[in-house]
Amino acid sequence: MSAPTHSIHTVFSIETYDVSKKFDRWLMRLESAFEVFLVPNEKKAAYLLHYMGPDAYDVLCDKVSPENPNNMEYNDLIKEMKQHYNPEPLEIAENFRFLQRKQNEGESVQQYLTTLQRLATTCKFGDYLKKALRNQFVFGLRTQNIQSRLLEMKDLTIERALEVAISMETSARDAAQLHRSNVASASVNSVNCEKGNNDRFSSKRAFAKSSSNNSKNVNFKNYCYRCGSSGKGLFQK
Known part of the structure; x- marks a missing residue:
């Protein structure tokens, strides 16, 4: 089986400079690309002017006016760009x-x-x-x-x-999560226990009510209060 191949870029390519980002960071990537694509020193200024983008190019033109940026050396262009986009902090x-x-x-x-x-x-x-x-x-x-x-x-x-x-941060987070799980489990068990007690109480109440109703339905007139006999003819003449 043949070894996997990796695509290699043969045409110089890099995103244009975003003026809202740090110029130094973009410049590092640009110069790394110079090394990868073996850009000669005399061509670096042209590449910089092209890939810095229209917004940065307009700023540069205003800064070096009346000089033409296309006639300037690479290091001089870099210096002007850094002064504007990466001024020395206090x-x-x-x-x-x-x-x-x-x-x-x-x-x-x-x-x-x-x-x-x-x-x-x-x-x-x-x-x-x-x-x-x-x-x-x-x-x-x-x-x-x-x-x-x-x-x-x-x-x-x-x-x-x-x-x-x-x-320690990870341990505290895991302990808090475990505590929340235990609390949630205890809450579920409490609800289930309360429901079970209510069900048992309802069953007992229903049984008591049923027994009471059965007692009321007994016809005590058919029973002898002495012997308990239920014969109808016991007191009949």
């Missing part, structure tokens, strides 16, 4: 935003850490990055039990903190 403001981020209601610990990692990319933490992530991760947790457990641990790393937090 480090203090970015750090403040990072330190203000707490875990939101309904947000998992994994989602919370992912958000912190994204915010940290503009904080210039350098070698302090992992400690900054660990500290803010622990400080911002909503669940006190998880937070207390992490605060007790020595030499805690962000990797270990996430592992413990996920484990």
